Amino acid sequence: MSQQRMALWAAEADLDEDIHDVDISLAMGSSYQGAAIYEEAAHQPSLDESALLAMAQQAAFAQIPDVVKRFIVHFHQAVLDNNLAEITAAYESGWNRLTEKYYAKTEWPEAEIIAPLVNDDQIFLILYRELYYRHVYSRLQPNIDDRFHSYENSCELFNYLLNSDGPVALELPEQWLWDIIDEFIYQFQSFCAYRAATPTKLKAKSDDELVMLSEGGTQAWSSYSVLNVLYSLIQKSRVNEWLKAKREGRSDEEIGEIVGDYGARPLYRMLGYFSIIGLLRVHVLLGDFTLGLKVMENVELTQKSTVTRVTACHVATYYHVGFCYIMLRRYPDAIRTFVQILNFVLRMRQYHTRSYQYDQINKTADRMYALFAICHALSPSRLDDNILNIVREKYGEQVTKMSKGEEGIPAFEELFLYACPKFISANPPPYDDPDALAALIEDPPTEPAQRHLTLFLSDVRAHVPVPTLRSFLKLYTSLDAAKLANFLDADEEEMVQQMMVLKQASRSVARAALGGGGASEGTEGSSSLSLLEGGYINTSDLSFAIDDNMVHIAESTVGRRYAGWFIRNTEHAQRVLDGLRASPLPGTPQQLQAAAAAAAAVKGGKPQDAQAQDGAAPATGGKKVAWGGAKVAA
Amino acid sequence: MATATSTWLTPPTRTELIENLVSGVDRYNPSNVGILEDYLYHQIRSQEYDCLANLAILKLYQFNPDLYNPDVVVNILLKALTAAPFPDFNLCISLIDDRPVNANPDEPDPLPQLLPLLTNLHNLIHQCRFPAFWTLYRSDSLESIRENYTVECIGFEDSIREVVARAVRATFTRIGKERLGSYVDLQGEELEQFAARQGWTSDSSNFVIPSNPDNQIEAIVVQESIKLPQLSKVIAHSTKTQ
Numbered sequence: 001m002s003q004q005r006m007a008l009w010a011a012e013a014d015l016d017e018d019i020h021d022v023d024i025s026l027a028m029g030s031s032y033q034g035a036a037i038y039e040e041a042a043h044q045p046s047l048d049e050s051a052l053l054a055m056a057q058q059a060a061f062a063q064i065p066d067v068v069k070r071f072i073v074h075f076h077q078a079v080l081d082n083n084l085a086e087i088t089a090a091y092e093s094g095w096n097r098l099t100e101k102y103y104a105k106t107e108w109p110e111a112e113i114i115a116p117l118v119n120d121d122q123i124f125l126i127l128y129r130e131l132y133y134r135h136v137y138s139r140l141q142p143n144i145d146d147r148f149h150s151y152e153n154s155c156e157l158f159n160y161l162l163n164s165d166g167p168v169a170l171e172l173p174e175q176w177l178w179d180i181i182d183e184f185i186y187q188f189q190s191f192c193a194y195r196a197a198t199p200t201k202l203k204a205k206s207d208d209e210l211v212m213l214s215e216g217g218t219q220a221w222s223s224y225s226v227l228n229v230l231y232s233l234i235q236k237s238r239v240n241e242w243l244k245a246k247r248e249g250r251s252d253e254e255i256g257e258i259v260g261d262y263g264a265r266p267l268y269r270m271l272g273y274f275s276i277i278g279l280l281r282v283h284v285l286l287g288d289f290t291l292g293l294k295v296m297e298n299v300e301l302t303q304k305s306t307v308t309r310v311t312a313c314h315v316a317t318y319y320h321v322g323f324c325y326i327m328l329r330r331y332p333d334a335i336r337t338f339v340q341i342l343n344f345v346l347r348m349r350q351y352h353t354r355s356y357q358y359d360q361i362n363k364t365a366d367r368m369y370a371l372f373a374i375c376h377a378l379s380p381s382r383l384d385d386n387i388l389n390i391v392r393e394k395y396g397e398q399v400t401k402m403s404k405g406e407e408g409i410p411a412f413e414e415l416f417l418y419a420c421p422k423f424i425s426a427n428p429p430p431y432d433d434p435d436a437l438a439a440l441i442e443d444p445p446t447e448p449a450q451r452h453l454t455l456f457l458s459d460v461r462a463h464v465p466v467p468t469l470r471s472f473l474k475l476y477t478s479l480d481a482a483k484l485a486n487f488l489d490a491d492e493e494e495m496v497q498q499m500m501v502l503k504q505a506s507r508s509v510a511r512a513a514l515g516g517g518g519a520s521e522g523t524e525g526s527s528s529l530s531l532l533e534g535g536y537i538n539t540s541d542l543s544f545a546i547d548d549n550m551v552h553i554a555e556s557t558v559g560r561r562y563a564g565w566f567i568r569n570t571e572h573a574q575r576v577l578d579g580l581r582a583s584p585l586p587g588t589p590q591q592l593q594a595a596a597a598a599a600a601a602v603k604g605g606k607p608q609d610a611q612a613q614d615g616a617a618p619a620t621g622g623k624k625v626a627w628g629g630a631k632v633a634a
Numbered sequence: 635m636a637t638a639t640s641t642w643l644t645p646p647t648r649t650e651l652i653e654n655l656v657s658g659v660d661r662y663n664p665s666n667v668g669i670l671e672d673y674l675y676h677q678i679r680s681q682e683y684d685c686l687a688n689l690a691i692l693k694l695y696q697f698n699p700d701l702y703n704p705d706v707v708v709n710i711l712l713k714a715l716t717a718a719p720f721p722d723f724n725l726c727i728s729l730i731d732d733r734p735v736n737a738n739p740d741e742p743d744p745l746p747q748l749l750p751l752l753t754n755l756h757n758l759i760h761q762c763r764f765p766a767f768w769t770l771y772r773s774d775s776l777e778s779i780r781e782n783y784t785v786e787c788i789g790f791e792d793s794i795r796e797v798v799a800r801a802v803r804a805t806f807t808r809i810g811k812e813r814l815g816s817y818v819d820l821q822g823e824e825l826e827q828f829a830a831r832q833g834w835t836s837d838s839s840n841f842v843i844p845s846n847p848d849n850q851i852e853a854i855v856v857q858e859s860i861k862l863p864q865l866s867k868v869i870a871h872s873t874k875t876q
Contacts, residue, residue: 223697224662231659286696287728290689294657327728329721426696455724458753462761493765496813500762500801504719507804507848509638535638536847545849547807548840554851563860567868574871 060113068098068109069117072128076118079127082171091176095131099139107140108132123160123170129153134183137190144209147191151220154184158229161271162236167262174270178310181274184229185281191221192285192424195431198444214431223426226282230275237272238263243298273299277313280320285424287452289324293531296321301337301531311348312357315341315364321531322371323421327452329459331379332510332539338372339384341365367419369394374415377402378463379508379539382558405464412460416453423448465498466505473544473553481549499546506540513537642720647682649673661690664698671706674713681789683713685722692729704745708783711752716793718759719801727753744778751776764798764817772819791819799832804848808840 071094078086099108111125111132118124133150136142142150157180161168172180194201195213205213219225234240238259245255262268276295283292301321318341325334345365372387373395382388392399401411425448430436446454472487473479485492513535541556644653652673655661670691677683688710695702707730714722730745755776758767770776784790795818802809802817815825826836834841843849 227662235659288689288693288696289728290686290725291693294686327721327725427699452728455728458724458757458760459721462757493813493816494763497762497764500805503805503848504762504801513638530643532643533639543851545807545851546805546809548810552851554853556852556854556856558856559858561858563858563864567864570868571871574868 057113060109061116064109064114065102068102069114071095071098072114072117076121076124079124079170080121082169084171084173087171088173088175091173099135103135104139108135126153126157126160127172130157130180130183133187134179137183137187142190144212147187147194148212148220150187151191154180154187154229155225158233161268162232167265167268171267174266174310175312177267177270178274178313181230181233181271181278182312182316185226185278185285188221188226188282189285189422189424192428193422195428196425196447198447202441210431213428222428223282223286227279230279230282233268233271233275234279236262237268237275239269239272239276240298242269242272243300247298247300274313277317277320280324281316281421284320284323284421286426287423287448289327290532292320292324293328297530301340312361315345315361318344319364319368320421322368324531326371326375327456330509330534331375332381332508332512332537333534334375335372335379335381335383336510336512338368338375339387342368342372342387342390343384366394370398370415370419373399373402374412374419377408377412378460379505381539403467405468409457409460409464412457413453416456417449420449420452423452462501463505466502469498469502470540470542473542473551474555476551476553478553479551481546481551484551496546499544499551502544506538506542507536508539509534510537510539642685642717645682645684647680648684648687652684652687656686656690661693662697664694664701667691667694667698667701670694671703674706674709677713678709678787681793683717685714685717685725688713689725689729692726696729704743705783707745708748708752708779709787712779712783712787712790715752715756715759716790716797718756718797723756723760748779751779759794759797762801764801767794768816768819795820795828803832803843803846806843807845807849808842810840811836812839814841 071090075087075090075094078090108131111129114128115125118128129150130153133142133146133153136146137150161170242255242259242263245258250258256264259269263272276299279295280292283289283295296317299317301318318337322334322337322341325331325337342365345361369387369391373391376388376391377399395415398411398415402408402415425445429440468488472484481496482492485495488495490498511531511534514533541558542553543556544551544553546552648656651669655666655670660666670687673684673687674691677688691706692710695707710726711723714726717723751770754770755767758764758770771780798817802814811825814829815821818825818828820828829836829841832843834843836842
C-alpha cells in the first residue's frame with residue numbers, strides 16, 4: 001500500500017511542471033526546492049512501472065462510486081460558475097455526507113485520479129486537495145508525505161491568490177475561507193508538534209522520515225513562511241485600512257479607493273480579516289502575547305461583528321484574546337472576554353446544532369470555562385453568575401481546590417494544561433546535525449506547554465497567601481498586624497509583605513477602566529482603543545490600608561441589580577405586542593372566539609416564561625401554535 | 635486621556651525609527667536587530683525603558699537563533715525586573731526559553747547559569763519579599779550579575795526601589811522607618827532622602843504617605859448605573875410603534 005502511494009506521487013512529476021508555470025517564488029519558493037530534493041529521494045519509477053501505474057490509476061478511477069464522481073463534477077461546475085449557494089451546499093453538506101458514507105476511514109480519491117472529471121482544472125484540483133488533506137488530518141493519521149504535500153498545496157493556493165496578474169475572480173463561501181486559514185495554522189502547529197525532538201517521538205520515526213526532516217523540514221512549515229503568508233494576505237487585501245475606514249465612518253466610495261482592487265473583493269477581504277485572527281493565533285502559539293493583541297489593533301471585539309458571521313472565527317478570536325489577557329495577568333479583561341463569548345455560544349446553541357463544527361466549538365467553549373475558572377480563582381468577580389454557575393458545575397472540584405492556596409496549585413496546573421493553546425517551538429530540532437540532535441536527546445528542552453505553565457504558575461504562587469488573608473480581613477474593621485500574623489501562624493514581617501501582594505492582587509489593568517464599563521457589550525469608548533490599552537481598576541470589594549502596624553479594613557457591597565431584568569422583560573413584552581399587532585384582525589365570530597382562546601394561551605404562558613427568563617424563543621413558539629390552531633378552526 | 639498602559643505601549647522616548655520597527659512588518663527583518671540592540675543599550679545608559687522594543691529583539695532571536703546574544707538577553711531581563719508588578723519579565727522569558735542548545739563550546743553561554751538567578755530575583759519582587767530580594771542581590775552567587783551587568787545599567791537599584799515605592803504607596807498610610815529601610819536597602823540619611831523624593835513626610839519613627847486612591851479605605855455601596863446603549867432597543871421600539 002505504502003509502496004503504491006509513494007510511486008503515485010513520483011508519477012506526478014510532469015503535473016508539477018504545469019504548476020511551476022505559476023510563479024511560486026514569494027517566500028515559499030525555497031521550500032519548494034527542498035521538497036523537490038525529497039522527491040528525488042523517492043524511487044524513480046522505471047518505464048514498466050509507469051505503465052503499471054497508469055493501469056493502477058485507471059483501476060482506482062473505476063472504483064470511485066458514481067455518486068462521488070457526479071458530486072465532483074457538480075462541485076467543479078459550481079466553482080467555475082462562482083455560484084456561492086451551490087458551492088456552500090457542496091462544501092458544507094455534500095462533502096461531509098459522502099465522507100460519512102464512503103470515506104469515513106480512508107482517503108478521498110487522490111486529485112490526480114479525479115483530474116479527468118474536472119478537465120484537469122488546476123485551480124479546482126488545488127481546492128480539492130485542500131479538502132483532501134484536511135480530511136486526512138481530521139479523520140486519519142497524516143504521514144510525512146501528507147504533511148509536506150499539504151504544505152505545498154497551501155503554498156500553491158496562496159500563490160495563486162497573491163501572485164496572479166491582479167485579483168482572481170474566484171469566489172468561495174466565508175466559512176470555507178475561514179477553514180482554509182484555520183487549517184493552514186492547524187497543520188503548521190501539527191507539524192511543529194510532530195517534528196519536536198522528544199526521545200519518544202524520535203524513536204517512533206523511521207530513517208526515511210529523519211532524512212526528509214533533515215532535508216525539507218527546515219523550510220517546509222517554517223515560522224517565517226507561515227507568517228509571510230498571513231502578512232501578505234493582510235497587506236494585499238488592505239483589510240486593516242478597510243477596518244479603520246469603516247470605523248471612521250467613511251463613505252463607500254472613499255473605502256473603495258482605500259482598499260483598492262484586491263480589497264474590494266470579498267474573497268480577499270475575508271482572507272485578510274481571517275489572517276489577522278490567524279496571526280493572533282500564531283503569535284499565541286509561539287508565546288508572544290503582546291504581539292498577538294497588537295495585531296488585533298483594528299479589530300473591534302463586539303458581539304455584533306459586522307465583518308463575519310463565521311461562528312468558529314468568532315469563538316477562536318475570543319479564546320485567544322482571553323488567553324493573551326491571562327498571560328498579561330489582566331484577569332478581569334480575560335473574564336470579560338470569556339463571559340461575552342460563552343454567552344454567545346449559549347445563545348447560539350439552539351441554532352447551530354447541525355453544523356459539523358459544533359463539536360469543535362463546544363470543545364473550545366469547555367476550555368474557556370476552564371480558563372474562566374482559573375481567572376475567577378485569581379480575581380474573583382461577579383460579572384456573570386450564570387457563567388459562574390456553569391463553571392461550578394463543570395469544574396466544581398477544581399474551583400474549590402484553587403481557593404485553598406498552596407494545595408490548590410495542582411488544580412491550576414490541571415486546568416491550564418487542559419485549556420491552553422497547543423504551544424509550539426519556533427525552530428525545528430537540528431535534524432541536519434546528528435551530533436547536536438544527539439545532545440538534544442540527552443538533555444531535552446522543556447516542552448513549550450510546560451514552559452508556559454511554569455511562567456503562569458509563578459504568578460499563581462505569588463497569589464497563594466491572598467485567599468486566606470482576604471478571608472481573615474473580612475472579619476475585621478481594624479486589626480493589629482502582630483495579631484493577624486499570630487492567627488496565620490506566620491512571621492509578622494512576612495505577613496506584612498504578603499499584604500502588599502494582596503494589594504497588588506486587588507487592582508488590575510483593565511479595559512473596563514477606559515469608560516466602557518458595565519457588563520454590557522463593548523461601548524464606543526473602549527472598543528476604539530487597542531486591546532492592549534487599559535486603566536487601573538479595583539478588582540476586590542475589600543479595601544484596606546496599613547497604618548504603621550494597624551490594618552484598617554472596609555468592605556464594599558454591591559447593591560442589587562434590577563436593570564437587566566427590567567430591560568429583558570420590557571423587550572420581551574414589546575415582542576409580544578409586536579406579535580399581536582402583526583396578526584390578522586379577527587373577522588367572524590368563530591375566529592373571534594378562537595382568538596380569545598389563543599390570547600388566553602399567551603397569557604397563561606407568560607408568567608412561566610418570565611421565570612425562565614431566557615426568553616423569547618419558547619414564548620413566540622407557543623404563540624405561533626395558538627394562532628395556527630385558530631386558523632385551522634376557521 | 636492617558637491610560638495606565640500608554641507609556642508602556644509607546645514610551646515618549648521612543649523614536650519614530652523604533653516605532654516603525656515595533657509596529658511594522660520590518661520587525662521580522664534580521665538586519666534590523668542591530669538598531670534595536672543599540673536602542674536597548676541606550677535605554678540602559680539613560681534610564682529609559684521600552685518593553686515592546688525589547689520584545690521585538692527577543693522575537694528576532696526566537697526566529698533567528700544565530701543572532702542570539704546572551705548579554706543582550708540578560709540586560710533585557712534586568713530591565714524587565716524593574717517593571718514589576720507588570721508581567722514584562724515573564725513575557726520576555728516566554729520568548730527566550732525557546733532556544734536550541736548553544737552549539738559553540740568555545741564561548742560558553744552564560745544565560746543557563748544566570749537565568750535561574752534572575753528568575754529568583756523576579757519571584758522575590760513579584761511576591762513583594764523585598765528584604766529577601768536585597769539579600770539575594772547582594773549575595774556572592776550574584777556577583778557576576780552585579781559586576782558584569784547591573785553595574786552598567788544606570789539606576790538599576792533605584793528602579794527596583796521605585797517598584798518598592800509603588801507597592802508601599804498603595805498599601806500603607808504610615809510605614810516604620812526600619813521596615814521601609816529593609817525594603818529599599820537604605821539607612822539613615824539616604825533613607826530620609828529617598829522618602830523625601832517620594833513626597834513622604836517623616837515623623838519620629840515613621841514615614842507618612844499621602845493618601846491616594848489605593849491606600850484610602852472606604853465602604854462603598856455600588857449602585858448600578860444604566861447606560862444609554864442598554865436601553866437603545868427599548869427606546870428604538872417605542873419610537874417605531876408611535
